[in-house]
Amino acid sequence: MTRVLSGIQPTGDVHLGNYLGALRQWALDQHEHDSFYCAVDLHAITVQQNPEELRAKTLETMATLVAVGLDPEVCTLFVQSHVPYHTELSWLLECTVSFGELRRMTQFKDKSTKQGDGSQEHVSAGLFTYPALMAADILIYDADRVPVGDDQRQHLELTRDVADRFNSRYGETFVLPSAAIPQIAARVMDLQEPTNKMSKSAESALGAVGIFEDVESIAKKFKRAVTDSSNEVRFDFESKPGVSNLLSILGAATDRDPELLAEQYTQYGALKADAADAVISVLEPVQLRRSELLADPAELDRIIARGAQKACEVASVTVRRAKEAMGFLSPS
Ligand code: ATP
Numbered sequence: 104m105t106r107v108l109s110g111i112q113p114t115g116d117v118h119l120g121n122y123l124g125a126l127r128q129w130a131l132d133q134h135e136h137d138s139f140y141c142a143v144d145l146h147a148i149t150v151q152q153n154p155e156e157l158r159a160k161t162l163e164t165m166a167t168l169v170a171v172g173l174d175p176e177v178c179t180l181f182v183q184s185h186v187p188y189h190t191e192l193s194w195l196l197e198c199t200v201s202f203g204e205l206r207r208m209t210q211f212k213d214k215s216t217k218q219g220d221g222s223q224e225h226v227s228a229g230l231f232t233y234p235a236l237m238a239a240d241i242l243i244y245d246a247d248r249v250p251v252g253d254d255q256r257q258h259l260e261l262t263r264d265v266a267d268r269f270n271s272r273y274g275e276t277f278v279l280p281s282a283a284i285p286q287i288a289a290r291v292m293d294l295q296e297p298t299n300k301m302s303k304s305a306e307s308a309l310g311a312v313g314i315f316e317d318v319e320s321i322a323k324k325f326k327r328a329v330t331d332s333s334n335e336v337r338f339d340f341e342s343k344p345g346v347s348n349l350l351s352i353l354g355a356a357t358d359r360d361p362e363l364l365a366e367q368y369t370q371y372g373a374l375k376a377d378a379a380d381a382v383i384s385v386l387e388p389v390q391l392r393r394s395e396l397l398a399d400p401a402e403l404d405r406i407i408a409r410g411a412q413k414a415c416e417v418a419s420v421t422v423r424r425a426k427e428a429m430g431f432l433s434p435s
Pocket residue numbers: 110111112113115120121122123124125126250251252253254255288289290291292300301302303304
């Protein structure tokens with residue numbers, strides 16, 4: 104059976120881009136494949152976190168995973184730091200990946216220059232080596248398939264390269280994974296700045312739609328979405344990023360082709376209203392499940408404990424295999 108692994112950072116509020124680009128695919132995949140999903144708290148600390156907030160956000164992210172329809176009876180849901188093997192394998196992979204490869208990662212370039220004075224002087228070394236930890240997250244579960252948004256494409260390519268290098272140096276050890284990136288809405292853009300991706304760390308509160316936001320607020324954000332002045336509905340991200348983003352969102356939420364949808368609209372107002380309605384109908388069951396879950400916090404603790412145990416069983420075997428291949432002496 105195909106193995107699936109993916110992760111989400113327990114930072115900020117989960118938004119529509121996370122949902123349409125990744126989480127919705129996770130919920131479908133769990134029924135077809137042996138699936139592992141985690142809150143990647145070790146990745147979150149590549150930028151400084153407040154300890155209380157990190158703890159609360161990690162719990163909240165796990166509740167979100169259940170709310171989007173991930174069934175702990177069907178897939179494995181866990182917190183990354185509960186499986187210490189990830190950091191152990193990460194070191195082996197840091198010694199396999201090259202400095203030049205890490206330096207070329209666009210996410211590092213973006214995030215490191217946005218921090219502090221932009222000189223990269225004070226960014227953590229972890230922000231730089233992050234892709235090795237991400238490769239470890241994936242390779243440790245022998246994952247064939249990694250459902251992610253478009254922004255993670257480069258990290259997946261690096262993971263394959265590192266796995267391939269390790270296998271040719273030390274013998275067949277890792278499965279080479281593929282990114283599973285959705286056809287539509289793989290890169291949901293900010294509603295206010297449609298040339299930037301919708302992000303947890305968005306500057307404008309109106310630009311990102313949280314998946315637990317109340318429906319009035321969602322409708323208002325779509326109504327105020329930035330378009331352009333030509334009043335022609337056409338799917339063309341180059342010249343009409345705002346309108347094309349709305350068409351993609353509507354297409355993803357209703358399972359229709361954005362290009363064909365464009366033919367049905369002559370007015371931006373109608374497109375915005377339909378996109379808002381479609382998003383609200385997709386998110387309503389998610390919001391309902393979350394309120395049920397928050398009423399029973401002990402259940403969430405049980406889910407997290409069971410997930411850690413299942414994940415450790417698989418991860419420990421892969422790390423042992425990798426260490427043996429690399430020439431570490433087995434403890435007697
Ligand atoms: P930040 O932007 O603050 O770095 P993030 O919103 O990208 O955070 P992550 O936890 O890094 O959130 O991503 C979780 C998943 O959501 C990843 O698979 C990522 O590719 C996907 N994703 C994130 N933003 C978008 C987006 N705007 N459109 C589609 N998918 C997205």
